[in-house]
Amino acid sequence: xxxxxxxLFGWASAAAFSFAAGVTLPSGEMMKAPDSLLLNSITxxxxxxxxxxxxxxxxxxxxxxxxxxxxxxxxxxxxNYCHRIGTSASPVDCKSCHLVDRFSEESLSAQRNQxxxxxxxxxxxxxxxxxxxxxxxxxxxxxxxxxxxxxxxENSASP
Amino acid sequence: MGAKFSRRTLLKGVLATAASAISMQPFxxxxxHDFQGYQSNRGVLVDLSRCIGCRSCEAAxxxxxxxxxxxxxxxxxxxxxxxxxxxxxxxxxxxxVVNSYESAPSDHxxxxxxxxxxxxxxxxxxxxxxxxxxxxxxxxVIYDADVCVGCRTCMVACPFxxxxxxxxxxxxxxxxKCNFCFDSRLSKHKPPACVEAxxxxxxxxxxxxxxxxxxxxxxxxxxxxxxxxxxxxxxxxGTSWLYISPVPFEQAGFDLQVPRQPILHYVxxxxxxxxxxxxxxxxxxxxxxxxxRSRKITDDSSNIEDMSDETIER
Numbered sequence: 527x528x529x530x531x532x533x534l535f536g537w538a539s540a541a542a543f544s545f546a547a548g549v550t551l552p553s554g555e556m557m558k559a560p561d562s563l564l565l566n567s568i569t570x571x572x573x574x575x576x577x578x579x580x581x582x583x584x585x586x587x588x589x590x591x592x593x594x595x596x597x598x599x600x601x602x603x604x605x606n607y608c609h610r611i612g613t614s615a616s617p618v619d620c621k622s623c624h625l626v627d628r629f630s631e632e633s634l635s636a637q638r639n640q641x642x643x644x645x646x647x648x649x650x651x652x653x654x655x656x657x658x659x660x661x662x663x664x665x666x667x668x669x670x671x672x673x674x675x676x677x678x679x680e681n682s683a684s685p
Numbered sequence: 686m687g688a689k690f691s692r693r694t695l696l697k698g699v700l701a702t703a704a705s706a707i708s709m710q711p712f713x714x715x716x717x718h719d720f721q722g723y724q725s726n727r728g729v730l731v732d733l734s735r736c737i738g739c740r741s742c743e744a745a746x747x748x749x750x751x752x753x754x755x756x757x758x759x760x761x762x763x764x765x766x767x768x769x770x771x772x773x774x775x776x777x778x779x780x781x782v783v784n785s786y787e788s789a790p791s792d793h794x795x796x797x798x799x800x801x802x803x804x805x806x807x808x809x810x811x812x813x814x815x816x817x818x819x820x821x822x823x824x825x826v827i828y829d830a831d832v833c834v835g836c837r838t839c840m841v842a843c844p845f846x847x848x849x850x851x852x853x854x855x856x857x858x859x860x861x862k863c864n865f866c867f868d869s870r871l872s873k874h875k876p877p878a879c880v881e882a883x884x885x886x887x888x889x890x891x892x893x894x895x896x897x898x899x900x901x902x903x904x905x906x907x908x909x910x911x912x913x914x915x916x917x918x919x920x921x922x923g924t925s926w927l928y929i930s931p932v933p934f935e936q937a938g939f940d941l942q943v944p945r946q947p948i949l950h951y952v953x954x955x956x957x958x959x960x961x962x963x964x965x966x967x968x969x970x971x972x973x974x975x976x977x978r979s980r981k982i983t984d985d986s987s988n989i990e991d992m993s994d995e996t997i998e999r
Contacts, residue, residue, distance in 0.1 A: 604906060629876050629890065637891050637899065646899045652886025659737060659885070663792065672739070 559583070567626050567650060572676035585665075591657060592618050608643075624653035699973055720947075721923075722805035726824040727871060728893040728925035729880055730900050731798060733937060734910060735887035738783055738796035745882030746781045746800075749866055753778045772938065775800060777851040780863040781879055788932050795930075797937050798879070798888075801826060801847045801863035802917060803925035805893075808948035812842035817860075823872060824893065824925045825865035833859060844921050844943045865925070893925055900929050922947030 559579060566574035582591075587601070594600040594609035595618045625633050628649025637645050648656060658675070662668035669675050743755045773782040781800035788795035807826045810818035817833040820826050828848075835858055840848045848862045866877035875881075876890035889899060897918060904911045916934050917924035920943045930937050944951070 628886070629881070634891060637895050645895070646889075646902055648886050651884055655884045656735065656886065666792075 565654070567621055569679075571679055572672075573679055575675050586661070590661075591620075620653055621650050624648055624650040626650050628652070698976075720806055722893060723820075723822045723824065724894075725822045726805065726893040726925055727865075727890065728803070728824060728896050728927060729877070730889040730891070730896040731926060731928045732887050732889070732903065733795055733797055733928060733930040733932075735885045736783070736796040736798065737885055737887075738785060738794070739884065740783050741882040741884060742781055742798055742879035742888070743779060743783060745878040746863075747779065749869065749878035750780060752780070755779065774849070775847055775862065776849045777853070777861040780861070784938065786932075786937050788936065795932060795937055797928075799845075799847075800879070800926065801865070802845055802921075803863075803865055804921050804947070805923040805925070806921075806947035806949055808842040808844055808921065809839035809848060811947075811949040811952070812838045814838070821867060821872075823865075823867070825867040825871050827864045827867050828860055828862060830859040835859075842948060844940070844948060893923075893927075896927055900927055903929060919945040921945075922950075 561578075561580045563577040563579055564574050565577050587598075588596040589598050589601045593602070594605055599606050600609055624647060626649070627633065628651070633647075633649065636642065636647060639645060658668075659670055662670050740755060746752070747754045772784045773779075775782055781798055783796050783798045785794040785796050803824055803826045805820075807818060807820055810820055810826060813833075814836075815832050815834055817829050818826060818839065819829070835850075837848075837850055837860075839860060840846075840850060848860045851857065851859050851861050865871050866875075870877055880888040880890045889896065891899065897915065900915045904913055904915075911929050911931055912933055914929075914934065916928040916930070916939050917926055922945070928934075928937075928939070930939075935941055
């Protein structure tokens with residue numbers, strides 16, 4: 527019985543966290559954040575990575591990763607000069623801005639756009655690693671080794 | 686007796702002829718056009734604050750060029766805890782190497798990848814007398830082993846000490862250096878293997894003039910994070926590979942003695958004289974010699990005539 531109660535409490539707290547992580551879309555509709563994500567846009571020598579969204583919600587506020595996309599002011603004060611309106615954007619996923627192929631013509635032409643402020647948007651690989659490893663190193667918690675997050679595929683060459 | 690041809694008149698003649706030769710010829714001072722680099726020059730921006738020393742770039746480079754894989758395979762950022770003790774240089778087995786430096790502000794050492802910087806006006810190219818080097822419009826400084834005579838002047842000329850020589854092969858001795866993956870990638874508008882392999886995107890590929898904008902933006906957007914300078918913007922007349930650093934560049938092992946002008950500028954005046962010396966001087970001095978010799982013969986023969994006259998009178 528005690529175990530059951532414990533499990534129930536655990537489920538309830540997890541549910542509370544996951545409901546806390548949500549986005550109000552411009553249409554007024556509430557979008558619930560996923561509990562976990564499968565990062566599988568790029569797989570080469572490594573397998574896809576399961577990302578525990580609920581766990582990270584406990585450690586960091588939404589804007590630390592999602593910048594200005596969730597309707598709250600960005601953690602970087604400089605961003606709020608332009609992104610101060612405070613409405614959330616409908617795509618909040620990383621790869622809508624951080625392109626999977628950072629060497630595509632689209633990516634390189636963004637760098638050459640003379641009228642754009644954002645000439646230096648990291649690719650998806652860089653965005654993940656800079657954010658994940660950077661934070662894990664600074665708080666000296668969380669995995670920093672390659673195979674702490676990535677499981678190596680069978681028969682794959684060394685990176 | 687004919688005209689007296691003394692040592693003094695000979696010297697006078699030589700000087701006068703040499704002076705007229707120099708002043709007569711259409712000798713324009715060779716001011717090299719101010720070459721700002723190709724507009725299509727590609728480069729790579731290296732952000733030292735991002736590098737975590739995983740050495741994926743080294744492994745990717747070895748694989749791309751069929752070289753021996755690095756001694757220690759890059760696994761799990763072990764080098765974060767074990768900084769490399771000695772500084773390495775690119776050699777015949779590795780076109781690029783990552784070195785670590787002690788750095789106070791960070792909790793891990795500072796890592797710096799070095800390779801050929803692909804100068805806009807390469808010293809190796811200007812030093813090579815058989816034109817084994819080519820600066821391509823895409824930005825790569827490439828090397829042709831077929832014409833190389835193995836003089837290794839380029840190794841002396843390079844301000845960054847990059848070209849290495851394959852000493853251990855008697856029949857395939859050649860210069861070994863990074864070629865920006867020109868044949869396999871850059872000529873097809875693809876980034877070099879090391880850039881593609883970098884998980885932290887510490888290496889950013891692009892057009893050189895755009896990369897300077899990107900570098901300045903990074904410095905401006907994060908006040909205090911970077912030194913307000915871009916290594917390679919001016920060094921040796923500008924390089925394709927550019928570096929921004931969170932610590933002063935001398936602490937990261939950069940040579941700040943590298944002049945800001947292309948190395949060519951320091952030898953240009955001398956080199957302009959070489960063709961003149963080789964083409965004009967032989968003719969000039971051979972002519973003078975013949976002139977002097979022919980006059981001497983005439984002098985000698987008139988002396989003989991005088992002497993014979995004297996003997997007849999006797």
